[in-house]
Amino acid sequence: MSQPLSNIDKNEFNHVKQAYYNIYAFVKSYYEDNNSYKACIDKWGEQLHIPDNALEERxxxxxxxxxxxxxxxxxxxxxxxxxxxxxxxxDVELSLTIKFAEKLGFEKHVVGDLLKAIVTAPYDGIPKEEVRNELTTYLKQILEE
Structure with missing residues (x-):
């Protein structure tokens, strides 16, 4: 079950929007000719309701x-x-995000691990804020491996 965009707070939205701009720049720098990645980026921009003037700024x-x-x-x-x-x-969303994660220095399983944590959190009774807070613990585990 997805969470409507209207249910995320402004701070959360700003985090997501900033990450969106960086992955957009990543695609522009490394995958300019990949139409499926470009379509994915466009879909995300629409999903985030990024206004046309902001699309030009990106x-x-x-x-x-x-x-x-x-x-x-x-x-x-x-x-x-x-x-x-x-x-x-x-699949294209996961593929692009895995490439982005690898460029940031993480192994591809990190994307799957995060997706699993996000998807299962509501069913496990874990507030979404706690999932974000658990990133610090998760990162320490990764760095110790």
Whole structure:
């Protein structure tokens, strides 16, 4: 069951939007000719109700690999959360997000792990805020491996 965009708070929306801009810049930098990735980015922009003037502004944004691993993982989380919002997880969305995660220095299983945590949280009675807070613990486990 997806969570409507109207149910996320402004802070959460801003996190997701910032991650969206960075993955957009990632596609623009590395996958300019991949029409399925470009269509995925366009779908996400529509899903986030990004206004046309902001779509023009995104053209001037360059991809930035976060130097902080926690911030990088939060960006991946935000993209995975955005995938989950419409209740339809497409292969192209996962493929793009895996490539993004790998570029940020994570193994591809991180995307699946985050998706599983997000999808199962409501059924396990875990508030979405707690899922985000568990990123710190998750990152420490990854860095210790």
């Amino acid at each position: 053209e001037n944004i360059d991809f930035k690999k976060p130097s902080d691993k926690l911030y990088a993982l939060e960006e991946i989380y935000d993209i995975v959360y955005m995938i989950y919002l419409d209740g339809v997880v497409e």
